[in-house]
Amino acid sequence: MINQVYKLVAPRRIEVSYEDISLNTDKVIVRPKFISICKADQRYYTGTRGEEILKKKLPMALTHESVGEVSYDPTGALKRGQAVIMVPNTPYEKDELIGANYLPSSKFRSSASDGFTQDYIAINRDRLVVLPDEIDLRMASFSELISVAMHGISRFEKTAHARRNRIAVWGNGSLGYIATLILKKKYPDANIIIVGRTQQKLDYFSFADEAYTSNDLPADFSFDHAFECVGGNNSGDAVNQIIDYINPLGYISLLGVSEDLVPLNTRMVLEKGLTLQGSTRSEREDFENVVAFFVEHPDGADELQRLIGQVIKVRKTEDIIQAFEKDLNQYWGKTVMEWQI
Incomplete structure (x- = not known):
């Protein structure tokens, strides 16, 4: 044939x-x-x-x-x-x-x-x-x-500590939308937060409990765990911002793909005792x-x-x-x- x-x-x-x-x-x-x-x-x-x-x-x-x-x-x-x-x-x-x-x-x-x-x-x-x-x-x-978001969340469930009251997702694109939605369905009692760069896109996330633009986060903003769904040239900024605001011993799922090397604030990763886990496919x-x-x-x-x-x-x-x-x-x-x- x-x-x-x-x-x-x-x-x-x-x-x-x-x-x-x-x-x-x-x-x-x-x-x-x-x-x-x-x-x-x-x-x-x-x-x-x-x-x-x-x-x-x-x-x-x-x-x-x-x-x-x-x-x-x-x-x-x-x-x-x-x-x-x-x-x-x-x-x-x-x-x-x-x-x-x-x-x-x-x-x-x-x-x-x-x-x-x-x-x-x-x-x-x-x-x-x-x-x-x-x-x-x-x-x-x-x-x-x-399935990529589903896979990342399944690894989060096996690795992250049990305090899951506030979970944040960085990235207002398709992957961020999917991850936020699945998290809300899996953890209906948790506060699921979306952080993105564009308010017009954030308006699509009607199921999220909180939504913020990345340049307008509250001074007292914090969360237990996070998913990075940004990727590309902005992934470094996203991960470092997550590191700034995440609670000690928090878990960060890295899902965004970048073609270039990404600098990370490893000092604060050590100071907060964070877990960063990459997931692909x-x-x-x-x-x-x-x-x-x-x-x-x-x-x-x-x-x-x-x-x-x-x-x-x-x-x-x-x-x-x-x-x-x-x-x-x-x-x-x-x-x-x-x-x-």
Whole structure:
């Protein structure tokens, strides 16, 4: 079976390649239905990952956030047309201590292997999570981003001390929105606080107990634990501000990705006895927890639908480029491609 794969070959340049998919394996064939664009995809698309990295990675199909419909399952266990989330991380070994999302041998789509901008995806069965019928597939397309927040929160629950009266989230983008929402549902009696740079974006966080701009924090502001969801060039400022205001022995979850080194106020980290824990990507269990969240908190799923920023129908290669270009100017939420190519 000949498959068309839409690969980034140079910054802002996507071309079609033709690759064979064998139907004589145990892999499930999935047709993408909705694909969400991530900031990491944009760093490849715009060439901001750096020339040396691009030389190693390209040509490569982009995107790692997608839902699709089953086209063919050799076992028949998954029915044709069944909606599934595709887990982008592919492990090649098991470690009883280290999760697959932290193993160097794992291959992550749109980073170490081709992403989901393909006509069909041949994928291992354990990389699929079935979606209930009532879930909005446009919203479910960015389940991978939701799973990243879910993974970070699961590590927080295992590591942070038990005083969780006030939990703060830095970052008023999509990841901050998701983390704040999940925390509020998991800890309804705690004060969940959002700190961001833009009041207009903070207005979307109606479920947060408190909201502040980062340059207008109260003098007596404090909290027990924090999540950094800023990333980029501003992540250092965010983490250092968290260090300034967090209570002693607090826990800081680092979720934002920065391409550059970030200076930290280690003196105060030591003085306050803080725990900083980095989390990246996610695994199947986190995706299963995301689906459970959709089912258990339908009002939370409704709130997540507010992150659907624009939906662009993709019928040809030029539409993919248009979607990426429009996403660069997207003020709020996620750009979702409706895959009709």
